[in-house]
Amino acid sequence: MEQVFYYLSDHMDMIYFIVLSVFVGVEVIGNVPTVLHTPLMSGANAIHGVVIVGAIYVMLHLHEDDFMGMILGFLAVLLGTLNVVGGFVVTDRMLEMFKKKN
Amino acid sequence: MSLNLSLLEICYLIASVTFVIGLKFMGNPKTARRGNLIGAFGMTVAIIGTVVLHDQKVPPIIYGLIVLAIFIGTIIGWLTAKKVAMTKMPELVSLFNGMGGACAALISLIEYPHMQHETGSMVAVLAGLVIGSVSFSGSMIAFLKLNGTLNKALRIPAYNIINTLIMAGLFIWVVLMIIMPGFDSALNLYLLLFFALMYGVLFVIPIGGADMPVVISLLNSFTGLAAAFGGFLYGNKAMLTGGILVGSAGTLLTLVMCKAMNRPLSNVIFGAFGGSGADTGSGAEGAGGSVKDISTTDLAVLMNYSKKVIIVPGYGLAVAQAQHVIHEIELLLESRGVDVKYAIHPVAGRMPGHMNVLLAESSVDYDKLLEMEEINPEFSSTDVVLVVGANDVVNPAAKTDPSSPIYGMPILEVNQAAHIIVNKRSMNAGYAGIDNPLFYDPKTSMLFGDAKTVLTALANELKAL
Structure with missing residues (x-):
């Protein structure tokens, strides 16, 4: 149990960061008109594609002879890119529709 | 910390800020598109930063694999996203x-x-x-x-x-x-x-x-x-x-x-949605009476001499790719002095806002799309409601039948109108698998067939009048 507290206090910066980000996330979405729910979900979907940064990081730290790691890492970067690029492009296409409204 | 890693931290800071601003901008129709691009910019900075700014000795093969994966992913992702139909x-x-x-x-x-x-x-x-x-x-x-x-x-x-x-x-x-x-x-x-x-x-x-x-x-x-x-x-x-x-x-x-x-x-x-609850629902209502249908010719006449028509689009309209035809009908009716509006249920389509996107694509005027709260009081003064490919969102059981699985869901109160026309492909229950007493309402006429085929026929009849 003590360990848990030590762990928490060692990582206090990170925990503040997480708690505040949660509030920002909730705040940012508040009062969004229904019309924008689908594009917003799609946009959020693109943003969590940031997980690709982790995939690239893992690849950069692989050993030269870790072939299994390379295959999985290649897949991870590929899928992450799909998430990012596809996500932003599809959101842009949805939002394009709102352009000529005025 | 090396210069590379310090610069990388700044890239991440930029990315984090753009994510927040991007999401915030996406909450408003005026700035939404810019918001998405801001987010995409931040993401690009983060990705390029991660690939370039590090202190590792990376074997060329790994570098090659990373670049190749990003390259292939970008092409496939971009093409799929560009080519896919709005529906x-x-x-x-x-x-x-x-x-x-x-x-x-x-x-x-x-x-x-x-x-x-x-x-x-x-x-x-x-x-x-x-x-x-x-x-x-x-x-x-x-x-x-x-x-x-x-x-x-x-x-x-x-x-x-x-x-x-x-x-x-x-x-x-x-x-x-x-x-x-x-x-x-x-x-x-x-x-x-x-x-x-x-x-x-x-x-x-x-x-x-x-x-x-x-x-x-x-x-x-x-x-x-x-x-x-x-x-x-x-x-x-x-x-x-x-x-x-x-x-x-x-x-x-x-x-x-x-x-x-x-x-x-x-x-x-x-x-249980469309499961056991729905079985009891359809059992109770299945024998609810007979339905009558209407021909496109009769409907064209009926609509042509109406004062006010409300169109209720559902996913069926989108599946049949009929959003352009419906816009054509709207313009035809308006040229004859009929007041035409669209009633959009919050969950019309497959996602909230999906229907607005689809109709906007076929250049339906934004002001004609009314949300549920705005349009519900108007049904009682409406001559014809045309329900295209929607079912559960106009199901009166949601208001009247406590045993219905969708009881309590707010609906578009189309049964207040003088005539209700429902376009469906067949008498099958809706997406949620629940029978709809609206179809057996004496004021309701069914217009069976694929939305695009039927509505094109209707548009032609209207032109001929």
């Missing part, structure tokens, strides 16, 4: 969400054999693996359901109990892998992966198609969470902000969607 967007979002989940799970798989097995990183790696896998397999099932491959809600007996047991099992397994010496073998990791994937499938498969948007939104926030755990593992601020933002915003969005359907989230996940 297919919800399933595409689901597919891309699954890719993100898989990415998070793969990171954990690679990282596991290399890491120090201390509590903090174990939690991050295992949570990333479980949540990412659930999000991946769940999204794939949602994708298959939305594109019609898996169109029935499959229910194994006592699925709620089984799912809860698997969820508890996954949790205990993770805890054991962290605290029990010798339990953290690679075999146990793969077993965990297997059961997490299975949980994703079992979690989504019993949920009816009408609830898929809520599920996708929920899985979307799961992937965000998985990304955040990755960020925690590497102390990577961009992953943390991006992941947590999506996690919390996605959860809130999920709840907002549930609210639009007047159903608690627990009801969506554990409840």
Whole structure:
């Protein structure tokens, strides 16, 4: 149990960061008109594609002879890119529709 | 800290700020598109920064693989997103969400054999693996359901109990892998992966198609969470902000969607929609009487001499690609002095706002799209309501029949109008699998057939008048 507290206090910066980000996330979405729910979900979907940064990081730290790691890492970067690029492009296409409204 | 890594931290700061601003801008129709581009810019900075700014001695083959993967992913992602039909967007979002989940799970798989097995990183790696896998397999099932491959809600007996047991099992397994010496073998990791994937499938498969948007939104926030755990593992601020933002915003969005359907989230996940509840519903109403149909010729005359027509578009309209024809009919009627409006239910289409996007695509005037609260008082003064491919959102059972599974869901009160015309392909029950007493209303006439074919015929009849 003590360990848990030590762990928490060692990582206090990170925990503040997480708690505040949660509030920002909730705040940012508040009062969004229904019309924008689908594009917003799609946009959020693109943003969590940031997980690709982790995939690239893992690849950069692989050993030269870790072939299994390379295959999985290649897949991870590929899928992450799909998430990012596809996500932003599809959101842009949805939002394009709102352009000529005025 | 080296110069490279300091610069990388600044890249991540830029990315984090653009994510927040981007999401904020996306909440307003005027700035939404810019918001998305801002987010995309920040993401590009973060990705390029990660590839270029580091102090590792990276073998050329690995560098090559990274660049190749990004290159292939960009081409495929870009082309798919550009080419897909507007109606297919919800399933595409689901597919891309699954890719993100898989990415998070793969990171954990690679990282596991290399890491120090201390509590903090174990939690991050295992949570990333479980949540990412659930999000991946769940999204794939949602994708298959939305594109019609898996169109029935499959229910194994006592699925709620089984799912809860698997969820508890996954949790205990993770805890054991962290605290029990010798339990953290690679075999146990793969077993965990297997059961997490299975949980994703079992979690989504019993949920009816009408609830898929809520599920996708929920899985979307799961992937965000998985990304955040990755960020925690590497102390990577961009992953943390991006992941947590999506996690919390996605959860809130999920709840907002549930609210639009007047159903608690627990009801969506554990409840029966299109399952046993619907059987009793259709049993009670199935013998509810006969329906009458109307020809396009008669309908054209009826509409032509009306003062006010309201069109209620549903997903059926989108599937039949009839949004352009409906706009043509709207213009024809207006040229004859008929007042035409569209009534948009908050969950019309497959996702909130989906119908607005589709109609905007066929250049329907934005001011003509009225939301439920605005349009409901107008039905009583309306001559003709034309319901195209919508069913559950106009089902009066939601107001009158407490035994109906959709009881309490706010509906468009079309039965207040003088004439109700319902276009459907057949008398099959709607997406949620519930029978609709509206069809047996004496004021209702059915217009059977594919929406595009029938509406094109109607437009031609109108032109001929």
